[in-house]
Amino acid sequence: MTKQERAAATRHALLRSAARTFDQHGFAQAKLTGISSGAGVSPGALHFHFDTKAAVAAAVEAEAARTLRGLARTARQRGRPVLQSLIDTTHVLAQQIHWDVVVRAGLRLNRDTPHAAGVNLRQEWLACVREAFAHAEAEGSLRAGCSPEDAAATVFAATTGIEALGRDNPEWLSRTSLTGLWQTLLPSVAAPGAHGGLDPRGTESSLDAGGEPGGASAGRVRPLSRASADRAR
Known part of the structure; x- marks a missing residue:
C-alpha cells in the first residue's frame, strides 16, 4: 500500500469512527481520543487529518451530504413520473439512514452542533421536495386545488x-x-388520473440501488438493530 493509500484508508477509518461516536454521543460529548482509538490510530494521526473536533464533524457532514445527494439524483433520473421519483427518493433516503452511520451522524450533527455547518441538509431536502411538487403541477399530475407549497411542507x-x-x-x-x-398522502396530492399509476411502496430498482450491503432491498429483509447494521457495514 502506498503512502497516499494509507493516508486515505486512515482518513476513512477516522470518518467511520467519528460517525459512530457522534451518532451515539452527539457533538458535545464526543472525544477526539475516542475517535482516534475507535479508528485504531494514534491521536497524532487524527490531528494530521483534522485540526479540531469541528473539522472532523464537518467532514462527516460533507460525506453524508454527498451520499444523500447522490441517492436523490439517482432516484430522480430513472425516467419515472415526478411523484413516483419523489416516493422512491423518500424510501431510499430512509433506507440509507437506517443502514449508514455516516448519514445518521451527519444529519444529527447538522441539526445539533454549535459549529457553523457548511451544508444544511434539511433545507436541501425541503428544496428538493418543493421542486418535485412544482414539476408535478407543471406536468398535470398534482390534484386540482392542491397547493404545491402546502404539499411540499x-x-x-x-x-x-x-x-x-x-x-x-x-x-x-x-x-x-x-x-x-x-x-395516506397520495389521494390528497395526486391527480386522479395519476394516482393509480403510482406505487407508494417505491419501485424495486430504486430500492435496490440504495439498499443495504449486498444490494438487497430493505423491503425484503428483516430490519436489523442499529448496532447490527453498523457491524454489517
Whole structure:
C-alpha cells in the first residue's frame, strides 16, 4: 500500500469512527481520543487529518451530504413520473439512514452542533421536495386545488419527523412506514388520473440501488438493530 493509500484508508477509518461516536454521543460529548482509538490510530494521526473536533464533524457532514445527494439524483433520473421519483427518493433516503452511520451522524450533527455547518441538509431536502411538487403541477399530475407549497411542507414535515423518530426506533425508517405515509398522502396530492399509476411502496430498482450491503432491498429483509447494521457495514 502506498503512502497516499494509507493516508486515505486512515482518513476513512477516522470518518467511520467519528460517525459512530457522534451518532451515539452527539457533538458535545464526543472525544477526539475516542475517535482516534475507535479508528485504531494514534491521536497524532487524527490531528494530521483534522485540526479540531469541528473539522472532523464537518467532514462527516460533507460525506453524508454527498451520499444523500447522490441517492436523490439517482432516484430522480430513472425516467419515472415526478411523484413516483419523489416516493422512491423518500424510501431510499430512509433506507440509507437506517443502514449508514455516516448519514445518521451527519444529519444529527447538522441539526445539533454549535459549529457553523457548511451544508444544511434539511433545507436541501425541503428544496428538493418543493421542486418535485412544482414539476408535478407543471406536468398535470398534482390534484386540482392542491397547493404545491402546502404539499411540499406536509411531506417535508412528515419525512423529517420519521427521520427523528427513527433514531429511537428504526421501524419508523422501514418500507412499511414510508408506504403507509404515501398511501395516506397520495389521494390528497395526486391527480386522479395519476394516482393509480403510482406505487407508494417505491419501485424495486430504486430500492435496490440504495439498499443495504449486498444490494438487497430493505423491503425484503428483516430490519436489523442499529448496532447490527453498523457491524454489517
